[in-house]
Amino acid sequence: MISSTLSIHAWFKRKQKEKETPYVRERLDIPGNLWVKCYKCGQAIFNKELEDNLKVCPKCGYHFKLSANERIKQLTDNGSFKEIDPNIQSKDFLNFTDSKPYGKRIIETVAKSLLKDAIVCGTAKIGGQGAALGIMDFSFMGGSMGSVVGEKIARLIELAIEKKLPVIIFAASGGARMQEGIMSLMQMAKTSAALGRLRENGLPYIAICTDPTTGGTSASFAMLGDINLAEPGALICFAGPRVIEQTIRQKLPPGFQRSEYLLQHGMLDIVCERKQLKETLTKILGWFNEK
Amino acid sequence: MKNKESSDFNNLTPLQIVQIARQIQRPTTLDYINCIFTDFVELHGDRNFGDDPALVAGLAKLDGCSVAVMGHQKGKSTKENLARNFGMANPEGYRKALRIMRIAERNHKPIISLIDTPGAYCGIGAEERGQAEAIAKNLREMTELTIPFVTVITGEGGSGGALGIGMGNRVLMLEYSIYSVISPEGCASILFRDAKRANDAALAMKITAPDLLKLGVIDEIIKEPPGGAHNDVQQSASNIKSAIIKHLGPLLSLSQRELIADRYNKFRKMGFFSE
């Protein structure tokens, strides 16, 4: 709510600030950093308090990005997560060099992130119920989808068919991995094809869009849930806001391409706060699981 | 003159091929439909929101046999291009295409799709009506079709907008067309931080027909007349027609189950990784 005493000037300034926020990088992982500044409301939060609150700002409700491991800890029943295909790694098959060779970029990112690529997959229990679970991690090259993400999702779905499990995938992705050229586009086809098979086998798929879910990810598996969920305030789009602004040279409506906007336009079933997520998924799985 | 032209054509850079693929005189989907098919009946609308002039689709006969045909439609002048939205389809275009694919399937007729788009449209309405969902749904449903399906890339194969009607059992490509996850200019401005390095980006991404054939993304390169398809539309159309018929033949003898498996396996095996 904008207070009526707020001057036009201050309001405009705040508007500008709001507009800039999506492009600011979160810096949470500085060692010894006890305090974190919420980059939506600007308040300082005690790091421990933020962790205890599932990395949601206690002041304004802003949902910070989660790593795949944090998500697994928050969501799955203690010790139930069993990873599959942990060792698939990207390859520089095009000899692609932008500011540095893709091969070198992979090695550096693996060393820095302790992840092998932008998704972690496995089976787990959520509220006592089994599921095949894929969780993207934005910190690995912006969660971009290349051959590894596509292959791991396809294998996860094939495993779910074999074990008759529902599939849950958390998307967090800037889109296709351009360093893999056309092969990144083909992963959209591959993941969507696998989801077609899952559906033919009568198994449910729950897609969860987190900030951000864009481009090749939104235009494939992230929008294909029998049930589509999103965390609040997530950017979910086909083309990013800057691309659209450049194309149409026109101001974008407030809240455009955020979860709540997509809910209004019929693209999502539920915008679910993080603290409700486990309970919501448990209920949904319970509905599907009734024999 | 012709000789000089064709020898120059042997040494085209990827960016020069991009320019040919985008040439305003390049034959459009409707040009090819008129030359390759007979009895074309264009169908309109997605039964949901509207009709999309950037993507045409309908019933036609190929060598006397009923098929469904669809493709992105560009214009040949600025006025036409404004009417056709430069071949950039909205969600209703993809939904119309899917509707007509399903008609073909229910009636056991093959599908031919022709690809020529800079990409799916990026605009407020397109986002609000679910551009991402429309494309995603097509990708899933195309793999489930129980009929033979051949895709031909005739000009620009622009990312998800191209793939959105492009998951044929066979994917063929005209010699001077391109197929790419992002435009060379887009890639250059994001990864090279300089839109002027489009040539480097085009080279790095491997977007030309010979490169895509090597990567296993396409199944055959269709020859163009000397100087490019626009120099002889009839010849180009006739080359496309022969290639479609050649690839459709073996598919016609597959069962429904085999057709689905064929398409699934084609896309399932795409990707390079180590483990």
Ligand SMILES: [Zn+2]
């Ligand atoms: Zn806050």
